[in-house]
Amino acid sequence: MEKVVSLAKRRGFVFQSSEIYGGLNGCWDYGPLGVEMLNNLKQAWWRSMTFRDDVEGVDASILMHPKVWEASGHVANFTDPMVDCKQCKSRYRVDVLMDELNTKKKKDVLREMFPGQFDGQQPDEKIVAEFAARIATDETVAQAVRILACPNCGTKGSFTEARQFNLMFKTFVGPVEDSNNVVFLRPETAQGIFVNFLNVQSASRQKLPFGIAQIGKAFRNEINTKNFLFRTREFEQMEMQYFVKPGEEDRFFEYWREERMKWFLELGMKPENLQWHKHEKLAHYAKAAFDIEFKFPFGWGEVEGIHSRTNFDLSQHEQFSGKSLKYFDEQSKEKFVPYVIETSVGASRSFMAFLCASYDEEMVAGADGEAGEVRTVLHLHPKLAPMKAAILPLVNRDGMDDLARNLTKDLQKYFRVFYDDSGAIGRRYRRQDEIGTPYCFTVDSQTLTDQTVTVRERDSMKQERIAMSAVRDYLLERI
Ligand code: GAP
Numbered sequence: 001m002e003k004v005v006s007l008a009k010r011r012g013f014v015f016q017s018s019e020i021y022g023g024l025n026g027c028w029d030y031g032p033l034g035v036e037m038l039n040n041l042k043q044a045w046w047r048s049m050t051f052r053d054d055v056e057g058v059d060a061s062i063l064m065h066p067k068v069w070e071a072s073g074h075v076a077n078f079t080d081p082m083v084d085c086k087q088c089k090s091r092y093r094v095d096v097l098m099d100e101l102n103t104k105k106k107k108d109v110l111r112e113m114f115p116g117q118f119d120g121q122q123p124d125e126k127i128v129a130e131f132a133a134r135i136a137t138d139e140t141v142a143q144a145v146r147i148l149a150c151p152n153c154g155t156k157g158s159f160t161e162a163r164q165f166n167l168m169f170k171t172f173v174g175p176v177e178d179s180n181n182v183v184f185l186r187p188e189t190a191q192g193i194f195v196n197f198l199n200v201q202s203a204s205r206q207k208l209p210f211g212i213a214q215i216g217k218a219f220r221n222e223i224n225t226k227n228f229l230f231r232t233r234e235f236e237q238m239e240m241q242y243f244v245k246p247g248e249e250d251r252f253f254e255y256w257r258e259e260r261m262k263w264f265l266e267l268g269m270k271p272e273n274l275q276w277h278k279h280e281k282l283a284h285y286a287k288a289a290f291d292i293e294f295k296f297p298f299g300w301g302e303v304e305g306i307h308s309r310t311n312f313d314l315s316q317h318e319q320f321s322g323k324s325l326k327y328f329d330e331q332s333k334e335k336f337v338p339y340v341i342e343t344s345v346g347a348s349r350s351f352m353a354f355l356c357a358s359y360d361e362e363m364v365a366g367a368d369g370e371a372g373e374v375r376t377v378l379h380l381h382p383k384l385a386p387m388k389a390a391i392l393p394l395v396n397r398d399g400m401d402d403l404a405r406n407l408t409k410d411l412q413k414y415f416r417v418f419y420d421d422s423g424a425i426g427r428r429y430r431r432q433d434e435i436g437t438p439y440c441f442t443v444d445s446q447t448l449t450d451q452t453v454t455v456r457e458r459d460s461m462k463q464e465r466i467a468m469s470a471v472r473d474y475l476l477e478r479i
Contacts, residue, residue, distance in 0.1 A: 001297040004352075004359050005228055007376065011435050013037065013355070013386075014229065026225030026233030028348075033435055036386035036416055038236075038351050042215050044383050045238045045345070048263055055211040055240065056204045060192025062217060063183045068191050069168065071320035072313065078187060079164040082223050083145050086160060088153035093223040094145060094162050112147050167220045169233075185219035190342060192216070193241045194313045197325055197338075201243075208327060208338055209252060211242035215347065227298055229352040236347035243338040245329070246311065252341045253288055253308045260306055260343050261292060264350075268381035269357055275300065285312030292345075294353040303353050304345035311337040354384055358436060364461070378436030379459055382479045387437040388415040389475055392428050394444040396421050404443040407453070407468060415475060433458055438478070441471055 008014040012031035016023040030038050050057045069075050081094040149156040169185040172178075186192065193212045200212050215238045225231050244252050257276075264274055277300075279289035287308040293300045314325045314337045326335040358378040365372050382388065389411065393404035401421055408419040418437065420428050425442065432440055440456045447453055452465045455474065466474060 001228065001356075003361075004297070004356055007359070007434065008034070008228075008355065013435075026222060026231075028229060028232060033386040034351075037354075037380070037384055037436075038347060040384045040386070041351055041354065042236070042238065042347055044267060045263070045347070046213070046215060048259075049211070049213040049238075049240055054206070054209065055213050055242075056200050056206060057213050058193060058196055058200060059216065060189070060196060060214060062186050062219075063171075063173070064186060064191065064195070066183055067320050068195060068317075069184050069187075071316040072191050072194075073316070074168060074184075074187060075166070078168060079166050080223055081162040082165040083159040083162050085150040085153060085155065085158050087155040087158040088150060090150060090152040091223060092151075092159075096224045096226075097148065097151070098144065165221075165223060167222065169219045169221050186217075187220050188218050188344070189214045189216045189237045189239045190241060190313070190344065193239065194317055195321075197241075197243065197314060198327075201327065208329070209242060209244040209248065211240050213238070213240040215239075227296070227301075229348045230296065230301060232348060235349065237344060238347050239342065239344045242341040242343075243327070244341065246336060246339050249287060249308050249310070249339040249341060253306070256341050256343050257290060257306050260304055260345070264292065264294075264303075267354065267384060268379070269294070269354075273357055277302065285310050294350075294357070296353065296356055301349075303350050304343065307342040307344070309340045309342055311339050313340060314338065354380065375430055375433055377433040377458065380436035380438070382438040385436045385438050386416065387418045387432070387435060388479055389417045389439045389441055389471075390428070390432045390437050391417060391419050392425060392440055392442045393421050394425060394442055398445065399448060400443045400445070403447055403468070407441065407443065407471065411472060411475070414472060415479070429456060429461075439475065443468075 005014075009016075011033060013034035015029045015031050017027035017029050018024050046057070049055050069078075082091060083094055083097070084091050145159045145162060146157060148159060150158050168187050170182055171185065172181045173183050174181050193214055196212065200206070201210070204210075216236065217234060218237045219234050222231050222233055225233060229235070242252055242256060261274065261276075265271060273295045275293050275295075277291040277293050279286075279291070282289060287310055289305060289307045291302040292304040292306070294303045317323075318325045318337065325337060327338050328335050355378070358380045360377050360379055361374050362377060363372050364375050378385075391404050391408045391411070393400040404419065404421070408417060411417045418432075420431070422428075423431075429440055436458070438458045440458075442454045442456065444454065446465075447468065451468050453468050453471065454463045454465055455471075456463045
């Protein structure tokens with residue numbers, strides 16, 4: 001993880017927000033290469049979602065009517081249980097506190113909480129795992145935090161009772177900062193889709209089943225931000241709500257699960273680095289929920305949720321707004337509130353997953369029998385790579401630089417490509433490997449006579465000659 005974070009900063013993928021002021025916890029800035037890659041990722045999602053007949057796009061505002069969040073349940077329920085250490089004032093989310101206990105400590109806590117229950121035996125792994133799964137919600141939490149030692153100062157029994165903490169950021173519209181003017185920064189993009197359901201349906205004349213997709217910022221005042229871009233306070237989501245006739249939700253749930261897993265695989269993720277996590281405990285309105293998890297360097301973590309949400313959200317908005325959100329089915333002449341399948345993926349979190357998945361250090365042979373060296377390479381899918389190609393004149397004279405400059409200008413009409421004429425050619429290749437550039441085109445002395453260039457492929461490091469006039473199509477085909 002440290003290596004990925006360090007490369008991300010050094011090569012301009014991701015910087016700490018307001019770094020010169022010491023940073024702002026849970027906020028990150030995308031640098032020149034990061035913004036290209038993030039845009040590529042969002043573009044890949046947008047194309048896969050909306051370049052089809054049955055999904056429309058929207059871009060709703062971040063600030064919405066405050067009633068939206070009452071209807072959605074976020075005002076009442078979007079909370080995390082939290083405790084403070086009375087000794088050192090550190091604040092912890094209870095489930096994180098429990099997660100950070102190692103297995104031995106969990107066993108000790110269990111033995112202390114349930115004296116006599118284990119007959120002097122250690123509780124086995126299964127009991128510990130069950131305990132860990134229940135811990136965020138049930139009454140054992142209160143007991144557990146009374147016993148735990150603070151990870152920061154080590155004081156035992158120093159935690160306050162768990163309190164609920166709402167994760168939405170509040171602000172005010174207009175000049176008067178009172179409770180009548182409170183609005184929230186949206187904690188998810190989904191509600192901007194629900195409230196526009198009928199607008200989109202009537203404007204686009206879509207019939208069920210159809211979906212609405214949106215990419216945008218979301219904000220959560222997470223108590224514990226951690227692991228780089230994994231859990232941040234400001235992030236981007238790519239969400240799609242697919243509206244179906246009641247009774248058809250199970251079929252489309254399976255369809256979207258398959259589609260979404262395919263998306264990650266087609267962008268180069270290895271199947272062994274992805275897994276499904278089924279939610280056993282469902283919200284009262286939910287029919288089913290699965291997460292796609294990625295194997296991050298720190299362990300498995302959710303990157304996307306696929307949820308079968310019944311007609312809960314639309315019905316709530318009907319009730320709170322007093323406006324009908326029913327769909328009129330022309331075939332059956334019936335009016336009803338559609339059911340919804342949601343796919344919800346973090347753009348920032350999956351950006352990090354693709355960075356981690358592609359990072360590699362490989363031993364490569366040195367030139368002319370010299371000792372080998374380690375090359376750092378990002379095996380990014382060409383669609384995601386921030387630079388699609390580098391154009392390199394072998395030397396800076398004899399017209400090679402002019403040819404290379406002209407080729408760069410031509411290609412820049414279509415792709416983000418990079419011209420580099422400084423340093424030995426091997427060093428230039430390595431610099432491109434490190435940022436995931438899939439192809440390097442080198443203009444050399446042969447180019448001057450036959451107008452061909454060498455193309456060097458990042459992963460295999462193989463080289464071949466192609467006509468300079470074929471470079472654009474070569475890239476188009478592969479990207
Ligand atoms: N509308 C449903 C929804 O928002 P979620 O599971 O809370 O569901 C969906 O969030 C996705 O958004 C997650 O799988 C994750 O990729 C991303 N996400 C959620 N909270 C995040 C955070 N604090 N930082 C970065 N990404 C986050």
